Amino acid sequence: MQTLAYGSWPSPIAAGLAAAHDGQPEFVGFVGDEAWWTEPRPTEGGRRTLVRRRADGVEESVLSAPWNVRSRVIEYGGRPWAGAARPEGPLVVFVDFADQRLYAHEPDTPGARPRPLTPVSPVGGGLRWVDPRLRVERGEVWCVLEEFTGDGPTDVRRVVAAVPLDGSAAEDRGAVRELTDGRHRFVTGPRLSPDGRRAAWLAWDHPRMPWDGTELIVAEVAGDGTLREAHTVAGGPDESIAQVDWAHDGSLLYASDRTGWWNLYRDDEPVCPREEEFGGPLWKIGQRWFAPLESGLIAVVHGRGATALGILDPETGEVVDAAGPWTEFAATLAVHGTRVVGIGASPRSAYEVVELDTLPQALGSDRAGATPVARARVIGAAHDDPVDPACYPEPQIRTFTGPVGREIHAHIYPPHNPGCVAPGDELPPYVIWAHGGPTSRAPLVLDLEIAYFTSRGIGVAEVNYGGSTGHGREYRNRLREQWGVVDVEDCAAVALGLAEEGTADRARLAIRGGSAGGWTTAASLASTEVYGCGTILYPILDLAGWGSGETHDFESQYLESLVGPLAQVPGRYAERSPAEHADRITAPFLLLQGLDDVICPPAQCERFLARMRGRGVPHAYLAFEGEGHGFRRADTTVRVLESELSLYAQVFGLNPPGVPTLELTT
Template identity: 45%
Template structure:
């Protein structure tokens, strides 16, 4: 359609074929792909099935089919964020953690009518949890998390595959513990040593971890690498006396070779790029052995690059992937390579890579159907100069082939603040962005200070500065857009979830840049938060603001709940079963809004946890958000129900 045929209408009021239901009904995030014989299996979140995580494969007709039938849900709660919730034993036997009770189950889809438990029933519901599953002979070796006393206990344990431990807890064998957290259990080729990553409170795994090795015959544990200021990730055995491992000792997560004999640590390919990322979920991998002495790697400086690394020479050979900006290695089997990848105009999903030609073949995308490309925004990577430092962001301008705005009108923009706060965003096809941009609302995704993917110094910018640097950087990004004549400075909104919700509420209470904001399960205050949140993040605030009781005054001054005077009206969206940011956080903030007589809306969703998974919740939340923006920023939203704001 030519420009002359377009309808002239204000930004925000454009009609779009992308409905809120499309964000969930055709969306089903895929992850955890692996080769099982000649097949590819993967995990897939199913919003239309109550948000369960299914294990699936391609059927004989080439269409996705369940390996794990409804209602089984392969999801572990270790660290609450999970990871490594399933693996495959011999003869295509699935082993997985069931979300409802957190027991491990064995399931042979060719024989079993239903999965069979292989771990005992927990004394209290879901108190025993298992993740980072690996098959070792006739056992499952994994990270175990046991909730009994005031603090969880974690170790690496071995569980018989034959199911004998289902009725006999003593049959579960503890191999090693000795730290608050563990990850990556890796048995040496000769089965005499176990390597893993360990860390303790108050460190997070991107702050400092240790590479430890246990000699199984003697029980001796050696710490080979790492400390409170060095983050070590993904150990993999090269031979019985040598390991590859990722370390950020140079300021970037780079690959190193570690010799057990003399403890020598040798960088393989020193590069100003991250060959790793924050370990939010167990089992993440950033390199894999190709079987010929070389390694398949991913590295990040803003966006991801896939490459083959020769550890003998340090030579790095990039594999160009047209249109791909985000890459995760799912599995490697000889010349077969399975990736989870996507880009600004390429939907994320599982794809097979031909390493010789670089050709990608779709296996399973995270969405069934994409809208016409004309309704998808174009991503523009930008760097803004704030008062103190540069800020990286990705802008998505309004785009709809049927509409144009009146002459001289600038579009409203929503600044998206990712969670973590130690996380990272890259250019991506994201239907939520298109939901807004196709209606004439711009989106800017901000990698504020503290984000990963730009080296350790960039991550460390947030140390002691949470609620300051993240706010300043997000403000710098939207002001940069406005100063460039790309956004209406009077119609700027901000939206974020979890830690991003904290930044939303902090920005609304400490700056006058944003007209309004939306907090998805956001942190609103800190003293009670650190008491109520889960163990994995219970000391995270030590690094982001300071330890208690020394930083108690800072906790009070930074908390948005204590700074609501003059606040622009927000919307609070919260799952009522959230163990990470409990509903009490949103409720305390809402109480402060009520006391101050500030217009707002609070929507609470029964049965939802940290990150909405049900179709009906996703639809409700996005339609409410759009209606809210329309009311505050001054445009009509006729195709969604009107959100009722509480007003004094």
């Protein structure tokens, strides 16, 4: 055991190690009896591949580089693939990131290569596809089509469409059959009833975001494959329906927050009314928090401030949760027969593919009289400790008190290294992490980027500030017209609370965040004197510019609820924007930006830096070719982590070994 100052502890968690383990599996599904999912490849340019688990348990990548299974619909994408089992082998369709075309592939056919099903459009962002559903009996794929009608980011329409599997639309846009009329700005992919006679999907329109209000639409499926008599059966401007599906008995299932919590409903009747979430913010088309089984049971991802994987009996309202170490499950589920597959993680393990069986003999309890549990096992992307797990942080779930006595939820990761302690009279530096969204939350799971800092003697505090999800609509609505106020106040309250209780060094507090978290970071540096420095990643910096044409269509009117209508409160946009108040920023900062980012474009960073020029504030700007919104390449992540650590070292007088010095300019 060595006694060394905080921030100077030697750590086995190098930036390259953290980068190699960045990302998580997504979008599970079944192709026959096989479980499939997408998986990141940070060291291969950040692409995502499609992985299958064969009957013998062997995992294999279905698509080699450069294939990149990822959609750009609403820029955040969504479910990019679907598959079906056939006697001659599986058929899968997927979206390739490079051209956004929909492709068909038969991986078991010798010499087969993916063949395009959709054309390329030269207009604007072209044609994009997401949330596909194979209808092999009709020779079609039903999915969401996003079509640009001009060069502007909001020149776009979205419809439910049918793409022929024979490739006849590969060069012919006219061969794509539109199933809806485009009257709604946003739609999800349709879900067919068990008898194939009805289809259900979600829709919403500007200025609402899907967590504000959505409509649940049901239509009749005619014999010729058209949708008729579409009508709204639930939802509205102030009711968010996060997902819809059909039970095997033909009843309609959906997750609505009409009571203030996303709860599950069957034909408009509550199934399991609780003050917890059975849904979440629909950032990606095709996210799935519940999946009905043939038995009538329903697999659910649910919880309050965290999520568990459970089996819900809709007749009794009882939920039996999966037994195992996982404390967080992602919004993706697949079912086949009695099997359920999801993606779970914990503070000691990264996200991995988990399967549980719902056969009666698979349900039991850990001890006499205990709550029933469902037996689960890892079947893919299994967590493998790259270092001794003793080096991982030991997080704490905390609740802090903010202005006017409001509760603030946070995860605290104290400095931790099994081989080091600090001198007894020293308090550690802490970095406040502000998550993106902002309508999202930070899950309590193993993150080697956090461990990169905590293992060196730097604490991290993830703040689920007011406006975050997982705590009901009232908590979520705290940020309405208060973005740049409540989030800033809540982060500051946690930082100062840690200092006041003697956990953190008041003189060595920093803040960092990406996207909306980058906004909160920059706004905090401009409006408070809490932090000694900050790390700002792919941020929003100029509200008026971002809200009047600089961002993509999905979020183009997000600020109407977060800040207020621009036409009515233009002064509020100027008053809260860090770009308008660069003169207030005196703390050193690191600014990181992807040059291909269409959500938070580089132009905002460039204007901000122009206003900082010559002010004498030490800072650095790193821009990355080929990176968009959220960094995916391993070499980028290495540069980001090492630069961030160097910033803290220089500002706080730390001495981390082996870290390149970041050059700061004024």
